[in-house]
Amino acid sequence: MPPPRTRGTALRHRLAELRGPDVPAKALDARALAALAANPGCRRRAILDGAGVNKAALASALGSPSAFGQSQFALTRGNAFEAKVKADGGAELLRLVHEKLDRTAEPPAHARVPELTATGPEGRTARTALALREATEAPGEWTLLDHPMLALDVAGSPAFLEPDAVVVHPDGSWTVVEIKSFPMLDGSADAAKVGAAARQSAVYVLALEQVAARLNPAPRVRHRVLLVCPKDFSNHPTASAVDVRKQRAVTARQLARLTRIEDIADTLPDGTCFSPELPAAELTAAVESVPATYAPECLSACELAFHCRARSRASDAVTSLGRSVRAELGDLTTVEGVLSAARGESGDPDDPAVAALRRAARLRAEALGREAVTACR
Amino acid sequence: MSLISTLARLEAVSTGRAQPAATVRHRRLSERPLVFVPLTTAGEAGAPLGALVGTDRDAPHLLVVPQPRDRDLRFTFLSELADVVLPYIDAYAVDVEAAERNETDPETGKRVKVEVELCANAPQLIVPSRAGIDFVRLLGRSMRFRRTAEQDPETPYPAPPRVPLLGRWLTHFAERARVPGSSLLLAMTDVLARHWATGQSTLEDQHLGALLAWIDPPGGETGAEAALRAELARDRDGQLLCPPAGPATDPAFDNKLLAPAIERYDRARTALAAAEDGLQADDRLGDLTTAEREIRALVASRTRPTWDAVWRGLDRLRELPEASRVEERWTRDRWSFTGHRDRVLAGEPPQPRRDDAVTAANKLAAREREQARLEAQEALDDPLVMAGRRLSGEAFAGEVTEVVMAYSEGKRPSPRPLVTVRTDDRPHLGERAKVFRSLGGKPQSAEFVGYEGDPEDGSALIVLRVLDKMGRGKEPEEGSVPEKGDELCFTLFEHEQRGGAKLPDPEQTPWTHGGPPGEQVPEAADALTEEDVL
Numbered sequence: 084m085p086p087p088r089t090r091g092t093a094l095r096h097r098l099a100e101l102r103g104p105d106v107p108a109k110a111l112d113a114r115a116l117a118a119l120a121a122n123p124g125c126r127r128r129a130i131l132d133g134a135g136v137n138k139a140a141l142a143s144a145l146g147s148p149s150a151f152g153q154s155q156f157a158l159t160r161g162n163a164f165e166a167k168v169k170a171d172g173g174a175e176l177l178r179l180v181h182e183k184l185d186r187t188a189e190p191p192a193h194a195r196v197p198e199l200t201a202t203g204p205e206g207r208t209a210r211t212a213l214a215l216r217e218a219t220e221a222p223g224e225w226t227l228l229d230h231p232m233l234a235l236d237v238a239g240s241p242a243f244l245e246p247d248a249v250v251v252h253p254d255g256s257w258t259v260v261e262i263k264s265f266p267m268l269d270g271s272a273d274a275a276k277v278g279a280a281a282r283q284s285a286v287y288v289l290a291l292e293q294v295a296a297r298l299n300p301a302p303r304v305r306h307r308v309l310l311v312c313p314k315d316f317s318n319h320p321t322a323s324a325v326d327v328r329k330q331r332a333v334t335a336r337q338l339a340r341l342t343r344i345e346d347i348a349d350t351l352p353d354g355t356c357f358s359p360e361l362p363a364a365e366l367t368a369a370v371e372s373v374p375a376t377y378a379p380e381c382l383s384a385c386e387l388a389f390h391c392r393a394r395s396r397a398s399d400a401v402t403s404l405g406r407s408v409r410a411e412l413g414d415l416t417t418v419e420g421v422l423s424a425a426r427g428e429s430g431d432p433d434d435p436a437v438a439a440l441r442r443a444a445r446l447r448a449e450a451l452g453r454e455a456v457t458a459c460r
Numbered sequence: 461m462s463l464i465s466t467l468a469r470l471e472a473v474s475t476g477r478a479q480p481a482a483t484v485r486h487r488r489l490s491e492r493p494l495v496f497v498p499l500t501t502a503g504e505a506g507a508p509l510g511a512l513v514g515t516d517r518d519a520p521h522l523l524v525v526p527q528p529r530d531r532d533l534r535f536t537f538l539s540e541l542a543d544v545v546l547p548y549i550d551a552y553a554v555d556v557e558a559a560e561r562n563e564t565d566p567e568t569g570k571r572v573k574v575e576v577e578l579c580a581n582a583p584q585l586i587v588p589s590r591a592g593i594d595f596v597r598l599l600g601r602s603m604r605f606r607r608t609a610e611q612d613p614e615t616p617y618p619a620p621p622r623v624p625l626l627g628r629w630l631t632h633f634a635e636r637a638r639v640p641g642s643s644l645l646l647a648m649t650d651v652l653a654r655h656w657a658t659g660q661s662t663l664e665d666q667h668l669g670a671l672l673a674w675i676d677p678p679g680g681e682t683g684a685e686a687a688l689r690a691e692l693a694r695d696r697d698g699q700l701l702c703p704p705a706g707p708a709t710d711p712a713f714d715n716k717l718l719a720p721a722i723e724r725y726d727r728a729r730t731a732l733a734a735a736e737d738g739l740q741a742d743d744r745l746g747d748l749t750t751a752e753r754e755i756r757a758l759v760a761s762r763t764r765p766t767w768d769a770v771w772r773g774l775d776r777l778r779e780l781p782e783a784s785r786v787e788e789r790w791t792r793d794r795w796s797f798t799g800h801r802d803r804v805l806a807g808e809p810p811q812p813r814r815d816d817a818v819t820a821a822n823k824l825a826a827r828e829r830e831q832a833r834l835e836a837q838e839a840l841d842d843p844l845v846m847a848g849r850r851l852s853g854e855a856f857a858g859e860v861t862e863v864v865m866a867y868s869e870g871k872r873p874s875p876r877p878l879v880t881v882r883t884d885d886r887p888h889l890g891e892r893a894k895v896f897r898s899l900g901g902k903p904q905s906a907e908f909v910g911y912e913g914d915p916e917d918g919s920a921l922i923v924l925r926v927l928d929k930m931g932r933g934k935e936p937e938e939g940s941v942p943e944k945g946d947e948l949c950f951t952l953f954e955h956e957q958r959g960g961a962k963l964p965d966p967e968q969t970p971w972t973h974g975g976p977p978g979e980q981v982p983e984a985a986d987a988l989t990e991e992d993v994l
Contacts, residue, residue, distance in 0.1 A: 150692065152711035155719055157503030266505035268601065269813045315986055316505050316602055379661035389692065396684070401470065405661040408466050418473045425467060439851075443463040446847040451480065 097348050098134040103358020108135025110204065111235075111242040119237075119286075123337040126347050127375035128385055133237060133344035136357045138386035144359040144366055147393060149386035161264040165247065168262055168311055168320045172196050173227040173248070179322040180250050180258060180309055181225075188253045194225040199232070204243040207232035212294050218251040219302045226251040233290035237338060246287040256303040257295065259287045260311060267312040267321050277310065277325065284308040285330035289338070306331060347373065378406045412436055462848045468657035476682030478656040478674040483844050485780040487651050488643040488790040490584035494548050495520070495770050497588055497763045498595050500707040501528040502714055506598040508537055509709070509718075510759035513544050517771040522763075526725050526755045531617060538603060539620035546622055548583055549629055553801045555580045582790070582797040585633050585645045586774070588668045588705035588766050593647050595707040597634035603627025604810040605985045615985070628810045632800045635811070639827055641789045641834035644797065648773045649705070655780060659683055667691060668769050669702040675776060703762040705769070717758055725751040783841035789834070812983055817973035818966045825960050833957045840898055840955060849951065850885045857949040858883030860942045861921065867934075875936040877926050880912060884919045887952060895924060895950040899940065903955035904929040924950070 102108060111119075115132050122128060131138055142149045168176050177191035197214040201207045211231035218226035228249040234241045248260040261284045265276050291304045307324045314321035355369050370390070377391040377400075385391075395403040399417040402409045413436030415421045424430030425444040430437040468479040497520075498511040510524040521544050525537045559578035562571050587593055604627030606619035637645040653665045658674035665671050669690030674683035690702040698712050709718070728748040735741035815823065839846045839855070849855040862880040867873035889895075889908045896903040906924040913921055931937035942948055967976050 152715075154502035154709070154711040154714035156501055156714055157711075160503035264503055268505070268598075313505065317986070379663045382663060403661070404466070404469050404473070404659075405663070408469070411463055411466065418470050421467075421470050422474055439463055440467070443467050443851050446851055447464050447467055447844070450843040450847040451483065 094345055094348070098344070101130070101134045101348065101351075101355060101357055102136055103356050103360060106137070106358055109137045110135070111237065111244060119334070119337065122376060122378065122381055122384070123340060125376040125381075125385075127370065127373040127387070127391070130344055130347045130351075130373055131357065131387070132242075133347075134357070137359070140359040141357055141366070141370070142386045142390055144361070144363060145370065145387075145390050146363055147387075147389040149389065151386060157264070164264045164313060164318065164320070165262045167318065169227075169229060169248070173229070175320060176248065176260065176311065177225050177227060177250065179311060179320065180252075180260065183309060183322050183324045184258060184305065184307060185252050185254075189223075189225075191225040194227050196227050196229060199228060199230065204232055204234075208234045208243065212297070215249070215251065215257070215294055216298055219255045219257075219298060222255045223253050225253060233287065233294065235286065235290040235293065235338075237344075244287060244290050246284075249287075249291065250309075252305075256305050257291055258305045259284050259291065259308040261287075261308060262311045262320075265312060266315060267323065268315055270323075272310075272312055272323075280310055281308070281325050281327050281330045282334065284310075284325070285327040285334050288327060288331050289335055378402055379404075380406075412440070415440075462851065464844075464848045464851055465657055469659060472657055472674065472683065473659035476659070476684060477677065478658045478683060480655070480844065481653075481657040482655045482780070482838075482842050484783040484842050485777055486641075486654060486783050486786060486838050486841065487646060487777075488584070488782070488786050488793070489774065489777060490581075490643075493584040493586045493774070494545065495586045495767065496545075496592070496596070497705075497766045497770065498592065498599075498707045499709055499759060499763060500595060502708065502711070504528060506595075506602045507534065508599070508707075510537075510756075510763065511541065512760075512763040512767045513541065515548065517767075520764075520767055522756060522760050524752075524756045524759045526752045527722060527729075535620050535623065538599075538623045538626065542620070542622040542626040545626055545629070552579055552581055552583045552797070556798075577798065579794050579798045579801065582644060582794045584643060586770060587645070587647055588770050589649045589666060590647045591707060592705070593634060593637050593645060596630050596637075596645060600627050600630030600632075600634055604631055605983060607985050612985075624810065625804070628804065629800070631811050632796075636793070636796050639796075640831040641837070642793050642796070642830070643786075643790060644793050648770050651777060652773050655777065658687075660687060664691075668705040668766065668773070672769055672773060676772065703765055705766045706763070709762060713758075713762060718755075721751070721755050721758055725755060727751075783838070785837040785841050789837070792830075809983065816966055816977040817969050818963055818977075821963055821973075825963070829957045829959065832953075836951075836953055836955050836957070839951065839953075846949060846951075849953075850887075850949075853886055853888040854953055855949060855951040856881070856883045856885035856887040856922070857947070858885070858919075858922075860944055860946045860948060863942060863944055866925070873934065875926075875930050875934070875941070877936065877941050878909065879906070879924045879926060879942050881922045881924065881948060881950070882919055883922060886920070887922075887950075889922070889952070893952065895952055896955055897948055897950045898955065899929055902929065904940070906950065 098108075111132060119132070131141070139149050139151065172194060173196060174191070174194075177194050181188060181191055195218065197217070199207060199210050199214060201210040211228065211233060214226075214228055214231070218228075228251070230245055230247065231249050233244045233246065235244055236242075246259055247262040250258045250260055252258065261280050263276065263280055265273055288304055288306065288308065295301045295304050306328045307326050309322050310325045311320050311322045313319065351372055355372060357366070357369055359366075361369070370387075371394075375387075375391045375394070377388070377395040379392075381388040381391060392403060399419055401412060401416055401418055401421060409416070412421055413434065415424055415430070415436065420429070421440065424437050425440045427441060430440075432438060432441070465481060468481055472479045492515050494513065494515050495517075496511060496513045499509040501507040501509045507528045508525055509528050510522070512520040512522055514520040521540075523537050523540050525533050527533055556577040557580045559576055560573045561576050563574045564570070565572045585596070587596060603619070603623050606624045606627065607615040608621050608624060609615065609618035610621065611624075612618075633645040636642050637647075649666055649668050649671055652671050652675060653662070656675050658665055658671060660670065660674065664687075667690065670687035673686035673690045677683045677686040693701045694712075695701060698716065700710050700712070703713065704710055725748070728744065728751045732741060732744040732748050735744050839849050846855060846857075850857060858881045860879055861882045864878040866876050866878050868876045887895075891908070893908040894905055895908060896905050898904075904926065905928055906926045909923040909925050911920055912923050926941060930940040964970070969976050
């Protein structure tokens with residue numbers, strides 16, 4: 084007889100079953116975090132990310148491969164830049180933290196750089212927590228944590244996160260450091276990329292706060308993160324403090340709102356599995372058993388987007404044209420439904436959405452010199 | 461998105477073809493535009509990989525940087541680019557006509573008319589997508605502070621002579637592109653999306669191949685099928701059949717084709733440098749040339765489809781008749797071009813990295829004004845755009861059912877006729893709201909008096925009092941008052957934009973905005989380092 088399982092292990096088992104036998108869980112990466120913010124209502128994304136399914140492999144197995152990929156040029160450049168920033172025990176990085184965030188503190192002449200290697204994400208998370216505690220308990224010195232590992236509870240299951248660096252200040256407070264290889268040109272960088280970096284850092288801040296809450300007294304996690312980028316057209320690092328309070332609040336609220344993964348898992352038929360090894364038809368059925376909330380924004384954030392888009396188009400949904408389209412059409416959700424309502428063939432003329440639609444159709448036909456198709460006003 | 465354009469998109473979905481979003485062309489297209497299709501290296505800031513550029517669709521200039529991280533090769537690219545772009549610009553700079561401009565006389569402080577030159581026409585740059593405009597700006601920024609050996613003999617890595625000048629021009633083009641309705645630098649995707657509604661979202665419209673597939677689907681296919689193929693279809697080597705319009709390249713192309721080719725080039729170059737005698741060097745030079753030719757072929761294969769797509773887009777746009785108010789906006793572009801030409805000729809320094817407070821505020825005000833102008837002009841030029849404004853209650857059209865002559869009170873009574881218009885539209889008219897109609901290209905204003913009666917078919921009778929454009933006499937001039945039976949369209953928005961409040965001179969900048977900028981000092985060039993990537 085198997086030992087009685089706790090709720091937590093039961094869920095872990097269930098999620099492992101969903102991933103498929105011998106498929107390792109995939110950590111939440113920056114893209115998954117962005118998708119979290121972009122489309123919190125999507126149950127399909129929530130369960131797949133929560134179970135650690137490799138969505139890129141899944142999309143390929145479904146026959147709609149994702150278009151994401153990274154050029155090796157970008158990868159080389161990014162790694163070279165990060166190495167340069169962290170060279171010499173992070174001297175340059177700490178100098179930037181001191182200059183941009185904590186000028187009153189002692190300048191970082193030397194810093195502790197604890198060893199964080201351990202086996203498995205759980206081991207690394209524990210090692211990171213230990214290093215953070217040690218650094219906080221012995222204040223007065225700078226500590227740099229290079230690629231720590233943090234755990235964040237996402238919809239009832241732990242997601243592992245790996246920030247570029249975390250710095251412990253001499254006063255015991257913690258700062259998230261994000262290193263990006265897009266340039267900061269004349270003191271400003273691409274707003275969209277900075278926004279993405281801020282959202283990503285906000286998640287790290289939340290995860291750090293969970294670690295901090297377990298310490299007594301709880302150290303302060305700073306809400307201004309340090310974004311390090313190459314300066315202008317050179318390879319020299321420059322940095323800017325980014326206030327992520329807003330992104331942190333938004334992400335925290337969305338995480339709280341996420342339908343619990345357990346609840347989604349309970350609605351799945353028994354034996355559902357998302358292993359890329361399965362035949363496409365079976366896999367499609369499995370994916371279709373969880374509803375998705377597709378919007379065009381998914382294309383830049385989710386590996387499964389092309390699959391969901393094809394489904395959304397096949398079902399004639401108006402949302403495949405954008406969320407704003409849906410907003411002005413009231414109850415009408417299909418393309419043909421809207422067009423026939425506009426032609427006056429269906430729909431209640433007293434419904435304000437239908438009335439507006441017919442007026443729009445009439446004005447458009449008039450402007451184009453076509454015969455107005457509206458039968459009645 | 462207004463309901464009318466939503467409807468157009470839905471129609472496109474159901475018919476499988478893009479639907480008109482405009483009945484006329486709202487942007488100027490030059491007879492001889494300079495098309496520029498650049499590619500950039502992933503991960504680097506403004507390190508071009510190559511470009512197709514030129515005015516002849518059958519013979520573009522192919523420019524390639526075989527090793528994008530090499531500063532000398534990049535300078536060669538930029539100076540070749542200058543050799544194509546600058547003569548094209550210069551050709552427009554010399555052809556001028558006389559014009560007048562209002563200026564403040566420095567002695568008397570009065571506004572006086574001054575005779576100035578205005579370029580008879582202006583150059584036009586066309587890039588495939590909005591990212592292309594950003595890249596033009598980035599290239600401009602990377603070049604305009606460079607120093608040539610002539611300017612500064614001490615500079616460690618002197619730029620070729622005309623490169624800083626090209627940087628200033630590209631900066632000007634990119635800056636002008638931020639002004640709504642301007643046509644000096646256009647992104648093909650933006651212009652196409654302005655004139656056609658596709659059956660996909662605005663996000664997906666950013667893909668030039670997919671957008672064109674909807675507008676001009678190749679034989680027998682629906683737009684949706686063709687667009688999907690343009691977005692995703694790959695050949696057996698995993699390469700996209702329709703390469704992205706750039707400047708970013710597809711990662712699969714970078715990793716599978718470009719990176720090995722660049723590596724071969726690097727090896728050939730190292731081998732050549734290590735050659736010991738002439739014979740060996742000749743041999744290895746051959747290898748280097750082969751490696752370089754290979755990269756050129758790769759860049760050509762990724763830019764040519766985009767190049768052709770841009771010209772196909774131009775063909776489709778030229779089929780639309782030009783809207784009548786485009787000419788006026790193009791004249792503003794000509795002024796902008798002439799102004800920058802004069803600044804260059806006068807030896808002024810390059811555009812600063814950051815504008816001072818007054819310049820920035822002026823630019824913002826100008827953009828807001830131009831946005832309002834563009835919205836008004838597009839509506840007046842295009843019944844389909846006007847339909848959108850009518851739907852939103854900002855305009856109404858209908859038939860004049862009655863005209864009653866009336867006069868203003870006062871010593872010299874002037875005509876103030878009352879006009880009744882029957883309309884099916886539902887304008888948001890407030891008490892004594894002002895409305896405007898176009899009379900011979902000029903706005904005539906009227907005042908809302910009230911609604912009359914309550915017709916049963918759901919339409920409204922609107923009584924207006926005409927206020928101006930009727931001449932100086934007691935009786936209105938002929939044709940200046942609407943007549944019974946006329947079909948008219950009134951707008952609630954003004955047709956012409958007034959300038960906002962005047963800003964102080966830069967020397968009078970208040971301390972809240974940083975105070976006077978002080979004497980302009982020439983901006984230093986970017987600091988150069990050994991390992992600079994640009």
